[in-house]
Amino acid sequence: MTASPLISLQSVSRTYRTEGVAVAAVRNVSFDIAQGEIVAVMGPSGSGKSTLMNMIGLLDLPSEGAVYLQGADVADLSEDRRSALRARSIGFVFQSYNLLARHDAIENVALPLVYCGISRKERLARAEASLQAVGMLHRARHFPRQLSGGEQQRVAIARALIASPLIVLADEPTGALDSRTGAEILALFAALNRTGQTVVMITHDPGIATQCRRTIHLHDGELVSDETVTQLLPRRSATS
């Protein structure tokens, strides 16, 4: 591990208040993520995985404790600053792809750069390079409805990568895919990680977790284990 972790969670809790009842989604969770790691955050549904991802992704702030991005407490940043960091430093990949249906693949991929103040010409050039990296350049002018699930997820990954983010955050990236396509997507993440890209994957699927060197287990909002294996298991197809 490097001296200053990329992401550091220190005693993070997140409590929601619904109809006067306080529900703790995440309780006193602490861990660091270093540059270049690939980490699986595992747990059954309702264990606080998504809440944790929202906080790492700067979409939400902890009720207690602190999230540090490159040593800076994100709670000290303004809403606008956090938005700017999301555009430049975080690449989101969602279970349901979340592509804009009315824009074609290349426009979708280029979208984060709109919020970085980059010219349209450069946006499209970089989007092409990003689509190339996930093997989807031939589909650049197709709309999401014209693409298969796996193809849409590749486009979404290209979008997540376009701004060269510090970290790619994937929330159940294979959850909507069949096992073969899911395995391809996982292989893509693994390949990205080999180029030095930090990846955090949220999943309830133990098959995915075995592809990652480090696995963090959550249960009822609490961290139950944080394991790093030195030897990855032989690759096998993910089961869902």
Add this chain to the structure above:
Amino acid sequence: MTMLQGFQIALHALRLNPLRSFLTMLGIVIGVASIVTVFAIGSGAQLRLQEQIRSIGANVLMITPGAVYQGGVRLKDGSKLTMTESDVQAILEQIPEIQAAAGSIAGTAQVIHEGKNWNTTINGTTSGHFLVRDWQLAAGRSFSATEESGAGKVVILGSTVARELFASGDDPIGAQIRIMKVPLEVVGVLDRKGPAQDDVAFVPLTTAKLRFLGSASNINRDSVAYIIAKVAADGQMAGARAEIENLLRQRHRIPAGQEDDFKVQDPAAAMEAQQGAIRTVALLLVAIASVSLLVGGISIMNVMIVSVTERTREIGIRRALGGRMRDIRLQFLCEALVLCLLGGAIGVAGGVTLSMTVARMAGWITSIDGQAIGLSLVFSIATGLIFGFYPAHKASKLSPIEALKTE
């Protein structure tokens, strides 16, 4: 995100739903088209009145017969000619502010020149008439003193009558025309003064009385139908008017407390009042048209609110990918602005077309001025900003986490 990007995104979104976009902007289209049309018709009417005011001449007072009692019965205004040529003389001589004055009698008759004829107003008057109305001769001369006193057989034609009786290239000066079988020599042709004014033929007052209009029962040898008088300066109008009233009351021996048998009017002032009325009516119509602009704005707000709800997930995605709250606000504000501007532009085109159609079909004068067009475009932009702000603000306030969860 820049303003330009905002407009690009807005145009993209609106193109995807062309029918909805058009229906949304229809209220603005109708409102702006009405405002432009009403302005065009209103300023056209004002232009026509201004032309009429100009054609009467500046600082002109008009004296017409008033109501008279005959055996206890009150007859309507003008039914008896109460003014005389000596009244004209007295006004001219005794009131220093009066520069020129002329009495007139008028009727309608057919004028004939060779194979052509034309029905027009025959005005019997003196050369002072042209001085009062600042009316220049385009050709020829005015009446001479002997023609005026001796019922000379001469005529001065308005430009419309000259055009109708003589082929272009024919010189009317010196030609003989006939009015009610009386042959008259054309001695002058007047400058153009306006479509309503130029259709007239002037003969000396004595000629008119002796040869054409004298048989009418209510004309005695000295009477005139109306008098026009020119006041030297603008500021003297009210004073001159009062002096004429005093003078005529004395001359007509009207005791104090009894109604005048004449009326002194300032036609330009009356028309200016009419102009004011037209302006008021036009403003009222613009106000009504503005209501449709308001309704158009509300319809835009309504559709924008629906659109924000429909696109909650898109908003969530954009926020997650780095869109700031103000970027989302700008995006939806730009959509409302584009709707209003596009609607405004279509409305201006429609209004211009409509007022040109009205001008052609109804024969009205319309005048399209840039001010009205500019004003309605400013109104459209204001409508877009006012009614687009709330939905845009609502969109920007959405929590990205909640927005991403919606289906």
